[in-house]
Amino acid sequence: MTAPDATQDGGLYAARQKIYPREISGRFQRLRVIAVWVLLGIYYVLPWIRWGERQAVLFDLPARKFHVFALTLWPQDFYFLTWLLVIAALLLFFFTALAGRLFCGYACPQTVWTEAFLWMERLFEGSRSQQMKLARAPWSMEKLLRKGGKQFAWIAFALWTGFTFVGYFTPIAELASKIAGFSTGPWETFWVLFYGGATYVNAGFMREQVCKYMCPYARFQSAMFDHDTLIITYDDRRGEPRGARKKGTDHKAKGLGDCVDCTMCVQVCPTGIDIRQGLQYECIACAACIDACDEVMDKVGYPRGLIRYDTQSGLEGQRKRVLRPRTLVYATLLAVLVAGFAVTLSGRNVVGIDVIRDRNALFRERPDETIENVYNVKILNKDGHAHEFRVTGSGIPGLVVDYAGPTVWVGPGAVQSVPVRVRIPEDALEGGADIELAIEATDAPELTATGQARFIAPTD
Amino acid sequence: MPLLDDEYTGTVRWPRLRQDVAIVTWPSFLVASVATMICFAFIDPVLVGNDDYPPPAFATRMSGYAIGFFFFWLISALSSLLTLYLARTAHPEPPETDKPDDWTRSAP
Numbered sequence: 001m002t003a004p005d006a007t008q009d010g011g012l013y014a015a016r017q018k019i020y021p022r023e024i025s026g027r028f029q030r031l032r033v034i035a036v037w038v039l040l041g042i043y044y045v046l047p048w049i050r051w052g053e054r055q056a057v058l059f060d061l062p063a064r065k066f067h068v069f070a071l072t073l074w075p076q077d078f079y080f081l082t083w084l085l086v087i088a089a090l091l092l093f094f095f096t097a098l099a100g101r102l103f104c105g106y107a108c109p110q111t112v113w114t115e116a117f118l119w120m121e122r123l124f125e126g127s128r129s130q131q132m133k134l135a136r137a138p139w140s141m142e143k144l145l146r147k148g149g150k151q152f153a154w155i156a157f158a159l160w161t162g163f164t165f166v167g168y169f170t171p172i173a174e175l176a177s178k179i180a181g182f183s184t185g186p187w188e189t190f191w192v193l194f195y196g197g198a199t200y201v202n203a204g205f206m207r208e209q210v211c212k213y214m215c216p217y218a219r220f221q222s223a224m225f226d227h228d229t230l231i232i233t234y235d236d237r238r239g240e241p242r243g244a245r246k247k248g249t250d251h252k253a254k255g256l257g258d259c260v261d262c263t264m265c266v267q268v269c270p271t272g273i274d275i276r277q278g279l280q281y282e283c284i285a286c287a288a289c290i291d292a293c294d295e296v297m298d299k300v301g302y303p304r305g306l307i308r309y310d311t312q313s314g315l316e317g318q319r320k321r322v323l324r325p326r327t328l329v330y331a332t333l334l335a336v337l338v339a340g341f342a343v344t345l346s347g348r349n350v351v352g353i354d355v356i357r358d359r360n361a362l363f364r365e366r367p368d369e370t371i372e373n374v375y376n377v378k379i380l381n382k383d384g385h386a387h388e389f390r391v392t393g394s395g396i397p398g399l400v401v402d403y404a405g406p407t408v409w410v411g412p413g414a415v416q417s418v419p420v421r422v423r424i425p426e427d428a429l430e431g432g433a434d435i436e437l438a439i440e441a442t443d444a445p446e447l448t449a450t451g452q453a454r455f456i457a458p459t460d
Numbered sequence: 461m462p463l464l465d466d467e468y469t470g471t472v473r474w475p476r477l478r479q480d481v482a483i484v485t486w487p488s489f490l491v492a493s494v495a496t497m498i499c500f501a502f503i504d505p506v507l508v509g510n511d512d513y514p515p516p517a518f519a520t521r522m523s524g525y526a527i528g529f530f531f532f533w534l535i536s537a538l539s540s541l542l543t544l545y546l547a548r549t550a551h552p553e554p555p556e557t558d559k560p561d562d563w564t565r566s567a568p
Contacts, residue, residue, distance in 0.1 A: 075504075078502070081501075210482075
């Protein structure tokens with residue numbers, strides 16, 4: 001190879017040192033900035049949005065209820081969460097097969113918060129070279145102010161992040177006033193600091209090392225790649241042999257490729273790799289090197305795209321195939337799952353019943369020659385408004401249900417416990433039998449639920 | 461021209477210990493988060509308080525959840541630690557060339 005030694009030897013590169021990624025502008029960087037604003041915007045704003053009387057998105061752990069806009073989910077609806085996770089995993093597979101680590105480069109919280117922290121670092125410490133100069137410089141008032149300012153901004157932002165995180169689980173407006181009055185509960189304080197601390201360490205210090213050493217997805221994502229997956233690649237057929245040249249020289253006559261070996265692609269890389277050595281698992285597909293290289297190509301007057309999104313087949317001069325069995329199968333599966341999710345969610349039963357036997361007495365023999373069992377019936381109303389419920393029973397001939405009032409009122413998103421006495425004629429049963437207790441909303445007959453219980457009678 | 465100054469020595473290649481701490485704590489954190497979600501979707505921590513001798517920490521749901529989470533984290537971290545230990549102390553694989561493709565046929 002005629003390439004200069006410095007570029008071949010990774011040791012001279014940033015790989016073993018603290019990485020100061022060079023700031024970059026370009027179309028992919030713009031996309032990333034938009035992604036950061038949109039995703040962080042959603043994260044920080046969402047808990048403040050109201051929905052009627054309550055917070056629109058609130059995972060109310062103390063009350064064991066998840067509110068998501070009009071929906072209220074209960075622990076019984078847990079399988080919806082599992083379903084959502086399956087959809088999320090499939091989405092990840094789909095996008096990975098389509099265009100590699102799109103998630104890593106644009107949407108992963110690790111990347112997004114790291115971007116925000118890098119931005120603050122630049123605000124206080126300046127550009128890449130200024131940062132490196134500052135790190136070398138002896139301690140001075142200016143260094144103290146710059147470093148201190150950065151730390152202050154980082155810590156404040158991290159604490160705000162932790163506060164917002166807890167705001168998803170406990171009403172954020174109350175939490176804010178509690179914090180203002182230094183009266184947060186021990187667990188609230190703990191989780192604000194825990195999540196804030198994790199943000200500070202992850203985005204401020206560990207950064208892409210998390211992707212390198214800790215992320216399982218980074219290790220197995222290549223298994224979802226094929227020859228038609230869009231990846232960020234260096235076109236070495238066009239670029240090599242690389243080398244510096246004077247402006248205006250005919251590099252082809254000198255036997256040089258299009259790569260001017262400016263090393264910009266390495267300097268902008270947040271993980272400190274050299275994309276020209278081929279696809280590496282450290283690459284988080286942020287596309288910073290594409291922007292950097294395009295800028296250089298523009299300057300020297302060569303066509304863009306020496307580093308670009310391309311497929312293995314495309315690099316080998318073959319056709320790019322976005323639609324192929326793998327992506328089609330993923331897309332179909334996704335469509336089915338999402339449709340099924342929507343249908344099931346909209347048609348889910350919003351009332352529930354829970355029947356618990358009274359612990360104190362097995363049965364009671366009453367003077368009117370009936371046997372009585374007492375149950376504690378819990379009526380769940382997951383609906384958005386209140387309903388009146390009737391309780392009925394069946395399973396034993398002559399069974400009578402007795403409870404307070406002709407109907408039971410249950411508020412929206414509430415549970416109401418009702419003591420229910422069930423009586424049967426003395427001669428109807430010996431030992432035990434299964435009975436069914438049912439509820440039905442008086443204003444909406446389709447809202448019904450049934451629960452099983454055991455009825456116990458004396459054996460003589 | 462070196463791209464970065466050699467005298468700056470904040471290493472980015474993590475030392476072994478830091479790698480170990482990371483790969484023990486992080487996967488166990490992920491697993492503990494999932495375990496906590498599944499567990500408390502089915503079990504209400506305050507119901508544990510109905511036992512004859514309830515652990516006082518389960519008196520409120522928030523502390524019940526938190527204790528559950530850290531319990532799961534601890535347990536899964538222990539498992540990660542053992543796995544890491546076994547993987548690190550295993551005899552290295554013999555080089556490819558010494559290993560016949562199918563040992564049953566390589567018998568004399």
